[in-house]
Amino acid sequence: MNFASIEMILMITLASGVLAYLIGKLNAKLGSIVTILVSMYVTIAVIYFGYNGELVITTEYLPLVTFKVTNIGLFFASTVTFVFAMVSFFNPFFIDKYKFKALYSMLYIFSLVGILGVFFTDNFMTLFVFFEFTVWSSMFLIPMGKSTKSTTLYFAMSTIGSFALLYAIFLMRSQSGSFDIDQGLAMVSGAKATWTYILLSVAAFAKLGAFPLHLWLPKVLGDAPDPVTAVFSGGLEKLGAFVAVMGLVRLAPVSFNIGAIDMDFARYVIAFIGSITIIIGTLMAIRQDDAKKLLAYSSMSNGGYIIVALTIGNGIAISGALYHVLAHAIASAAAFLAIAAVARKTNTTKMSELGGMIHNMPITYMVYLIAIISMAGIPPMGGFISKWMIFQAVINKGLPIIAIGVFFGSIGSFLYVFRPLAALFLGQQLPEYKHLKEAPFFMVLPMIILSGLIIYTGVLPNYILGKINEIVVDLGATAVTITEYTITGFNGTIHPALISGMFGVGVFVAFLIFITFKKSKKVTLMDTYTAGEFIYTEELLHYSVDFYAPLERLYEKYIHIMEKTYDSIRNKIAEVGHFFKYYFFTNKPEVSVFWIVIIVSLLLWGESLW
Amino acid sequence: MKSTKFSPMTQEQIDKKWWEIGNYFRRNSLWMLMYCTGCCAIELPPAMTSAYDMERLGMGPMATPRQADVLLVTGYLSLKTLRRLIYTYEQMSEPKYVVGFGSCTINGGIYHDSHAVINKLDQYIPVDVYVAGCMPNTEAVMNGFTDLMGMIKNKTARGWLDYKERNDWYKKNQLDSLGEVLVHDEFHE
Amino acid sequence: MVVNILVGLGVALFGFVLQTAMGGINRKIVARVQKRIGPKWYQEFIDIFKLFSKRSVSHGWIFDFGVIMALGGIIATAMFMPVTANIIAFEGYDNFFIFVYLLAVGMLGMAMSASGSGNPLASIGVMRALTTMLAYEVPFMIVVMTIIKLTGGTSSVSEIAAFQQIAGNNWFIIALPLGGIVAIISLMGMLGKKPFETYIAPAEIASGPMVEYGGKQLGMLFVMHEITVFIEVSLFIHLFLGGAATLGVYLLKYFLVYTALNLISSVYARFKIDQVVVFFYKWPLFMAVTQAIIAIYLGWVI
Numbered sequence A: 001m002n003f004a005s006i007e008m009i010l011m012i013t014l015a016s017g018v019l020a021y022l023i024g025k026l027n028a029k030l031g032s033i034v035t036i037l038v039s040m041y042v043t044i045a046v047i048y049f050g051y052n053g054e055l056v057i058t059t060e061y062l063p064l065v066t067f068k069v070t071n072i073g074l075f076f077a078s079t080v081t082f083v084f085a086m087v088s089f090f091n092p093f094f095i096d097k098y099k100f101k102a103l104y105s106m107l108y109i110f111s112l113v114g115i116l117g118v119f120f121t122d123n124f125m126t127l128f129v130f131f132e133f134t135v136w137s138s139m140f141l142i143p144m145g146k147s148t149k150s151t152t153l154y155f156a157m158s159t160i161g162s163f164a165l166l167y168a169i170f171l172m173r174s175q176s177g178s179f180d181i182d183q184g185l186a187m188v189s190g191a192k193a194t195w196t197y198i199l200l201s202v203a204a205f206a207k208l209g210a211f212p213l214h215l216w217l218p219k220v221l222g223d224a225p226d227p228v229t230a231v232f233s234g235g236l237e238k239l240g241a242f243v244a245v246m247g248l249v250r251l252a253p254v255s256f257n258i259g260a261i262d263m264d265f266a267r268y269v270i271a272f273i274g275s276i277t278i279i280i281g282t283l284m285a286i287r288q289d290d291a292k293k294l295l296a297y298s299s300m301s302n303g304g305y306i307i308v309a310l311t312i313g314n315g316i317a318i319s320g321a322l323y324h325v326l327a328h329a330i331a332s333a334a335a336f337l338a339i340a341a342v343a344r345k346t347n348t349t350k351m352s353e354l355g356g357m358i359h360n361m362p363i364t365y366m367v368y369l370i371a372i373i374s375m376a377g378i379p380p381m382g383g384f385i386s387k388w389m390i391f392q393a394v395i396n397k398g399l400p401i402i403a404i405g406v407f408f409g410s411i412g413s414f415l416y417v418f419r420p421l422a423a424l425f426l427g428q429q430l431p432e433y434k435h436l437k438e439a440p441f442f443m444v445l446p447m448i449i450l451s452g453l454i455i456y457t458g459v460l461p462n463y464i465l466g467k468i469n470e471i472v473v474d475l476g477a478t479a480v481t482i483t484e485y486t487i488t489g490f491n492g493t494i495h496p497a498l499i500s501g502m503f504g505v506g507v508f509v510a511f512l513i514f515i516t517f518k519k520s521k522k523v524t525l526m527d528t529y530t531a532g533e534f535i536y537t538e539e540l541l542h543y544s545v546d547f548y549a550p551l552e553r554l555y556e557k558y559i560h561i562m563e564k565t566y567d568s569i570r571n572k573i574a575e576v577g578h579f580f581k582y583y584f585f586t587n588k589p590e591v592s593v594f595w596i597v598i599i600v601s602l603l604l605w606g607e608s609l610w
Numbered sequence B: 001m002k003s004t005k006f007s008p009m010t011q012e013q014i015d016k017k018w019w020e021i022g023n024y025f026r027r028n029s030l031w032m033l034m035y036c037t038g039c040c041a042i043e044l045p046p047a048m049t050s051a052y053d054m055e056r057l058g059m060g061p062m063a064t065p066r067q068a069d070v071l072l073v074t075g076y077l078s079l080k081t082l083r084r085l086i087y088t089y090e091q092m093s094e095p096k097y098v099v100g101f102g103s104c105t106i107n108g109g110i111y112h113d114s115h116a117v118i119n120k121l122d123q124y125i126p127v128d129v130y131v132a133g134c135m136p137n138t139e140a141v142m143n144g145f146t147d148l149m150g151m152i153k154n155k156t157a158r159g160w161l162d163y164k165e166r167n168d169w170y171k172k173n174q175l176d177s178l179g180e181v182l183v184h185d186e187f188h189e
Numbered sequence C: 001m002v003v004n005i006l007v008g009l010g011v012a013l014f015g016f017v018l019q020t021a022m023g024g025i026n027r028k029i030v031a032r033v034q035k036r037i038g039p040k041w042y043q044e045f046i047d048i049f050k051l052f053s054k055r056s057v058s059h060g061w062i063f064d065f066g067v068i069m070a071l072g073g074i075i076a077t078a079m080f081m082p083v084t085a086n087i088i089a090f091e092g093y094d095n096f097f098i099f100v101y102l103l104a105v106g107m108l109g110m111a112m113s114a115s116g117s118g119n120p121l122a123s124i125g126v127m128r129a130l131t132t133m134l135a136y137e138v139p140f141m142i143v144v145m146t147i148i149k150l151t152g153g154t155s156s157v158s159e160i161a162a163f164q165q166i167a168g169n170n171w172f173i174i175a176l177p178l179g180g181i182v183a184i185i186s187l188m189g190m191l192g193k194k195p196f197e198t199y200i201a202p203a204e205i206a207s208g209p210m211v212e213y214g215g216k217q218l219g220m221l222f223v224m225h226e227i228t229v230f231i232e233v234s235l236f237i238h239l240f241l242g243g244a245a246t247l248g249v250y251l252l253k254y255f256l257v258y259t260a261l262n263l264i265s266s267v268y269a270r271f272k273i274d275q276v277v278v279f280f281y282k283w284p285l286f287m288a289v290t291q292a293i294i295a296i297y298l299g300w301v302i
């Protein structure tokens, strides 16, 4: 028995998942409280033992499973488990809304187990098994929300990702002869390297929700229960980033080199897809009415940033990507939790039905504000640091076409993050919500912790960047130059603490100006300029429907192209299925036997060829 | 230790000084809200454009009552518009001034016997300056503006204070004529 | 450190005074274009102080807080701005991206406060402002990216200016003619000058975001606006016009740029908001990308 052993942590978590189920059967609330305790325990154990270098990797009980602690695994594990722990505080408040209360608690913990396994293994098979474990346990969490349809979509897209991952694993094994991750990635070469590169990218894309495998993301994130949404966006999606680091950075595809930018063609294509992902995510986010779907599309576009940065693959780019993983995980978790806190009171996340929530829930509003400042990449929050580094990388590489996507997404994010702010939190206070109160303390607490962390990552990023530098060195790139307070990129130095400090000075000066002059007269929200018209209905003075209508009109004709493509592919597949059914699965047994014989002999022939 | 030479100003005196300084700024930067109710409004374009150029006095048009300093009531006011005018006037930020244009706002003008039009504007909101005429000359309009500036300088443009002090009287007049200032009917709910 | 902060605040104050005076002078110039006499050159100061002397209304704490955040963010941005090669508060930290993104804090504060007033016209104005931003920012950033690449990789505004002052290097507005045109058009969009004035549109949406402001809040927003214009015009001077070695040159360039923009804007009418977007994503973006490709890959720089 060693409590610092990964195996031990895993098994304790697994056992407490079952325990949560049993307790949840007796009392659903208690069961969900177990999720809080367990995820807190895992987080603390991973972070404490991990960063003290005390994690033990030997296995005593689990067969075939091997563990390894890498810097990158530790980084991802601590980020994701932290998000899980913060979100778990919301479980007791939402548990009553689900049909299978005990099951929910169990699956929540099980997804955590899967995550731990993926990040702490050195073996592709273990990785794959735990990967699937996460997919399956999270899959059953989704239908507890609004609809079950999105689950199928998630499953379909995940399957594509899983198969791609599996093929990539087999390809690597065929060259290296073992399932070892480091060996596999190191030894694969030639055309197989390019294929592995592409397959791993597909696996990463499916998990990150990147174009063209993005369709599940908004549906799932929109329909899943509110805490699960936060977990998906802040945690589970990051599995994709983990696979992407493996594939995009550690593999060198060999197609042909584009001379002008000194970049491999396959890499450029992936970067281009990343940039398309950013643009599509941004454009779609701008036109959503459901706040959760809006944030879901923003997750997609942020996934695009990670892909672009990883394909560029030098020190700054990788640290930018990893820092973005962290910054976006915290920020999007905080934003989703804020929306969830509102949704719990109002039972809707549609922005056209909400308004003026700031007067009821000021703390939730501040949390959301801090989160979106980070998501939009504005100083002094964490998102600025990562976006700054990614910009550096793109500019240094000189990629104007990809830069369009990168810049567009960054400015576009101002648009979409502002929409919930204006329509949901600000604006007129709708009468049906006038009586609502701020969320209870235990919901506010995790949100405040997350906000604190967002600010910390924006003001003093250097401790975390130091940790990321270790990963960057592991991956074979040059570390970013950081001093105690400053970060030096390709194009200059920034001093985040100085920026935040000056922002503080500016606000202080502005505040002085503000209080020097006469006090304002308080008026109500309805006492507002209406060109002399008398209006007493709050809804009429609340601008929330079709917020960006003039902009949307420019592209709304084109938005369903992807859905239509997939629909036609589905029809084609169904036709092929009918064809097979007609010829192979008839009622006549002799036909079936004939095909079975043929297939078996083909297989045998193939075996002898191998 | 108190200085013997300079007796410190009382709070009132300080306020008065600040008010005078403020008055300098206020009279040199009058932002107008044009409530173009009647035909007198046609005098504003020449006053604003190159013929008379009111911008040289620091005046300019503004979009909403919150931003404006002076409300221009240009001509006759039907009961319906009067409601809106009062609503708009009350939304302006203090200090605020009102200029009434044309004989219509003074005594009803040629519409004095109409059932739908009020006769004396200053019974409903305080008017600082009237510009007489039907319609007034543009020179007269400009003159009215300079008069208003002079009044601000002499601290005689006290209409907005009057509206506060004698609010009951104004409200009573408004109610007598309009019944209800802020209408609640099926069109406005 | 304290000295640096004071210098920075001094730059912000300088920017405010400079731009407010320039604004007044330009009102005079535009008036002369329209055959009017025009206001006094210090009219804008009078306007702002008048606003501070009035009693305003407030629509709740977010309305006030947003204004403070807006002005604070802009002051913070101005503190990083180099004026000449020597007048700079935080040497080495005048990164281009700080200006773009720290400016956004101020904008966000203003947008937040405007929406917090509960007036739908304010929200519409904010929507238009953000949409316009989406339009002009992308081509501009592509051009700036080209510049950063050409200077051998520095995004420090003062270093870019210094690079242009080296003998043999042209100002970037000449070196990158297409990019220069894009930058001018984008600058018009940034300043909200006439063809792109869609988000103010006094006759249409009652001055947009500013609809509910009066008194000191409006005064603070005016101060914020003046400093914003200072930042944007200065950025243009440093990035495209070779910066300024002395204060006199700086003032001259500033005056010329700002006046030229005003003269252009005084003969234009207003675009519709979707026209703004389509316009920017048609020619300026195309020109910016063409410029980037021929400058970075082919090395054709004048």
Ligand code: SF4
Pocket: B038, B039, B040, B074, B075, B076, B101, B102, B103, B104, B105, B109, B110, B133, B134, B135, B136
């Ligand atoms: S005073 Fe004469 S010009 Fe003016 S509104 Fe009355 S009728 Fe028209």
